[in-house]
Every structure is written in structure tokens, then in C-alpha cells.
Amino acid sequence: METKQILLDTLTFHGHKCWASTAGVRIGLAALQALGVERSGAKSLHAIIEIGDHHGAMCFGDGVQYTTGCTFGKGNIEKNNQGKLAVTLIDKANQKAVRVAYKPSLQKQIKESAFMQKRTAGIPPTQIPEAEQWELVNLIWDAPQDQIMTIGPVVDYPWSEPAEIVRFAVCDGCGELVAEPYLRVVNGKSLCRDCSGYAV
Numbered sequence: 001m002e003t004k005q006i007l008l009d010t011l012t013f014h015g016h017k018c019w020a021s022t023a024g025v026r027i028g029l030a031a032l033q034a035l036g037v038e039r040s041g042a043k044s045l046h047a048i049i050e051i052g053d054h055h056g057a058m059c060f061g062d063g064v065q066y067t068t069g070c071t072f073g074k075g076n077i078e079k080n081n082q083g084k085l086a087v088t089l090i091d092k093a094n095q096k097a098v099r100v101a102y103k104p105s106l107q108k109q110i111k112e113s114a115f116m117q118k119r120t121a122g123i124p125p126t127q128i129p130e131a132e133q134w135e136l137v138n139l140i141w142d143a144p145q146d147q148i149m150t151i152g153p154v155v156d157y158p159w160s161e162p163a164e165i166v167r168f169a170v171c172d173g174c175g176e177l178v179a180e181p182y183l184r185v186v187n188g189k190s191l192c193r194d195c196s197g198y199a200v
């Protein structure tokens with residue numbers, strides 16, 4: 001399968017092989033397909049991902065970022081902290097969106113797997129035997145689509161966003177590069193927030 005390379009590339013980026021990042025890949029690809037759009041090279045798409053903080057399976061987020069091109073670096077993804085493995089992908093130009101959610105029908109098998117037994121015992125994923133890592137990746141990768149996800153309807157999604165600030169300047173204090181709106185003028189000097197002592 002041609003898309004298998006996307007999975008391999010994602011796992012390299014992610015750093016280890018796990019079911020949640022694999023679920024993110026499959027759901028990211030399904031969301032693109034549902035909207036009929038390509039991966040967001042610039043910022044044509046925006047994603048609202050429902051993972052939270054400090055919980056298992058947040059790895060889902062890397063699969064979604066890698067496949068959709070909605071990344072925290074570009075700023076076209078946000079978390080809404082529901083603690084769920086789901087994403088709403090928005091096609092900005094056509095003002096359409098789709099929500100795709102992970103369906104937990106394989107959760108018993110995942111929980112009882114050698115990989116998760118070891119994860120629960122506190123063993124880092126990178127120290128779990130390669131074959132046991134692949135077992136769960138393949139479980140999710142090979143599952144029929146409707147077994148592991150619910151694809152919602154494509155709905156209208158009005159979109160507008162502020163213009164991007166492209167101007168930068170060098171702080172007169174520390175000499176570091178700062179986006180212009182973040183500079184503060186103190187005694188005639190342009191300073192970054194840290195150097196200015198201002199809270200905002």
C-alpha cells in the first residue's frame with residue numbers, strides 16, 4: 001500500500017511505534033479524504049484536535065499532524081483538551097469541516113497486548129521489543145476503517161483568521177529576533193518582553 005510509507009515516516013518522526021500514533025495517521029488520512037483535500041503544505045487546513053495534557057495516547061496528535069500538515073509550528077492546529085482521540089479538520093477555502101473520532105472497538109486487545117502490559121508497568125515504548133511494538137501498529141493499520149473510526153458528516157464551517165505578522169526586529173537588549181508586536185519601547189529602546197520587564 002502506497003500510504004504505508006506515510007505511516008513509516010510518521011513513526012520515524014514520532015520516535016517510537018505505537019497504536020495511538022498509527023490511529024492518528026489513519027484518522028488524519030480519512031479526514032483528508034472526506035474533505036477531498038490534500039495535506040496542508042502551507043495553511044490551507046486547520047485542525048482542532050481533542051487530546052488533552054498528561055494522558056496516554058496523546059501520540060495520536062503526531063499522526064494527525066504528520067498526515068494533515070496541520071502542525072503546532074505552523075500554528076494551524078489547536079487542542080481543545082477534551083482528552084479524546086478525535087479531530088475536526090477544516091478546509092478553510094471551502095469553509096467545510098469534518099470530525100473523525102477514534103472508535104474503541106479494539107481497546108480490549110490493545111489493553112491485553114504485551115506492549116500495553118509493559119507500558120502499564122512503566123517501561124518506555126522504545127525499550128519494548130520491536131515485534132511487540134509492530135503488533136499493535138499492525139492491529140490498527142490493518143483494521144477495517146469502520147472498526148476504528150467514526151467519520152462525521154462534512155458540514156459548513158465559516159472561517160476567518162487574523163493576518164499573519166511577518167515583520168521581525170532585533171531586540172536592543174539581548175540581540176535576539178522578535179516578532180514586531182512582541183517588542184516594547186522602553187527609554188527609546190526596542191526590547192523583547194523579557195528585556196523590557198513588562199508582563200505583556
Ligand SMILES: [Zn+2]
Nearest residue numbers: 016018021059
Ligand atoms: Zn507513541
Ligand SMILES: [Zn+2]
Nearest residue numbers: 171174192195
Ligand atoms: Zn531581549
